[in-house]
Amino acid sequence: MSQDYRTLYRQSLEAPDEFWLEAAQAVTWTQPPTTAVDSTAAPLHRWFPDGELNTAYNALDRHIEAGRGDATALIYDSAMLGVARKYSYTELRDEVARFAGVLRSQGVAKGDRVVIYLPMVPEAVIAMLATARLGAVHSVVFGGFAAKELASRIQDARPTVVVTASGGLEPRGPIEYLPSVHQALDISDHRVATVIVKSREGFLHHASDYGSTSDGSTSDKQGSGAEGAGTEGSGAVWLDWDTALATADPADPVPVLATDPLYILYTSGTTGSPKGVVRDNGGHAVALAWSITNIFGVGPGDVMLTASDVGWVVGHSFIVYAPLLVGATTVLYEGKPVGTPDAGAFWRLIDDHRINVMFTAPTALRAVRKVDPEAKLLKNYDTSSLRLLFCAGERLDVDTYHWTGAALGVPVIDNWWQTETGWPICANPRGIEELPIKAGSPTVPQPGYDLRILDGEGHEVPTGTEGNIALKLPLPPGTLPTLWGSDERFISSYLSAFDGYYVTGDSGYLDDDGYVFVMGRTDDIINVAGHRLSTGAIEQVLAQHPAVAECAVIGLSDPLKGQRASGYVVLKAGADIDPATLEQELIALVRNQIGPVADFKQAVVVDGLPKTRSGKILRKTMRQIAAREDYVVPSTIEDHSVLDAMKPILRGTADR
């Protein structure tokens, strides 16, 4: 392959089979693919249909077989515990193989699902890779989600096993996971066979609270009586991780078809029910091996810190799979950018582990800047090992871009993508060439992504004009082939708006140099501290309050978190509740039902919501008024006076 971006990009679109079959050689196959993309079921496309491999083997065993077993695969650094622990490739493979043996002994086989609800501990990586080793399918649920969200994912994924821990360590104290897991199992009507619990010190609840016996297992059929446990019980056996691991036989990697699912990752859609994004095995391994090499410039011997969470796609791809697929070292950081203990946390990590490439969300950098605006803490550390800092998860604002680059003295690389794509759609491919950086742009489309800007009718717009960012089908390998259990929902959510295209849900424009500028969502998804949330899901929770007749939730701009959710509620006739009390009750409701991650802190009472004559709430107009943007009131508005009355309220909440 010639090594300049434009040639590679053109080749990827003009000769995709050749391009991706060559890229596929970076992966070890039990049956190498002879075909790249299978489009016979278009608009559904499958990559490497005749290939067979095991992803965990590619992430671990093959490096050991190549003589790199002593190289460090994983560094667990917990600012919460003040410990760091290294795993060589051999150590990590052995733990993964034994935990795969535990899963197998609990009935997990190829194609079965395993839900993983774990904080940022090595067991999260081990559980993911162990599931992959068996050819089973993991679904990781972020620890900041409450029981109900966990339940909806269990309900949809229908796992054989749930893997969890006593809890997570947050700055405000330990977060007990087991009551949430138990409650989620009660809510869901799916029966999980086994819950495996990694015990951590300092937590009130343990697997043994659920009636553990001498063999380390118990059934909670009768209910455990543990605080927070449901009365019905779920019928699951509860196992202690360490006890189970001590006697487990290691399991060998199970080859699967490239098109078989590796994982399901639920993400917010515009409705309350999350979408199960499916990732296949073959396309994923090829795309991640390609992107970590050619975009991130990371290879064997490099140390990469991705300061995200394994519960998000950035964590799946760039904490777990990509660094291991190429034999690099990945740092798993349990802590925050600030307050654990201070705003020098990232710089300490770079120094301690000689990190070469770092990846985080802009919100984390804004948090650091807020506490240490002159980056004085940097002086305490040697960060000379760092070559590049990548940012994604939300728009990298120009101020944060300049501040970070000036403080660290390394290029700051924005990259734009989504859970659905699994790897960057747009980036500056630093492993290929150093394209000039334009502040505010994630640079250019990456190979396989045929990016177009379309107007509402699906016609391409001229350069410089904002429109819907769409990707011409087929999408490249590693992107979602479908949604879990529903090709129809996949097609109707993403492929129906414009024939032959995937719609990203983001709007933006191209400049004369082909650089992409991503401006924001076209739907009701918001991004709070790099966490993707659905305003529709929050509305569903607010509507449950007995005093609420109707409500609207919109995203307001937030200087630290990018956006925050703000609720506007209309009271039922005769409801007698003080607005401040109602606000507190609504905040608690969202926290209990969606989770602390929603960070919902603002709900105001209004007399009415602006609507069209057909009853559609004018959320976009509300957003524009709050943001003091120009707006056009739809001609179909039902009652202008309702909108007029809301203007000062919207601006007041935006300024709060």
Ligand code: COA
């Ligand atoms: N388990 C349980 N609770 C969690 C959690 C987890 N895994 N993650 C977050 N929470 C809780 C927090 O403790 C907080 O609770 P509180 O309301 O009681 O304080 C709440 O959820 C909101 O958390 P967060 O959005 O993280 O806000 P914060 O004020 O604690 O921290 C930042 C702000 C910017 C430092 C933090 O959001 C951050 O590091 N963001 C980066 C996000 C990221 O990596 N995104 C992935 C895309 S790349």
Ligand code: AMP
């Ligand atoms: P998620 O699926 O949680 O990764 O969220 C994906 C969404 O986050 C995208 O559709 C964008 O709206 C936003 N996003 C992610 N990265 C960027 C970026 N670099 N610039 C602008 N928006 C981004």
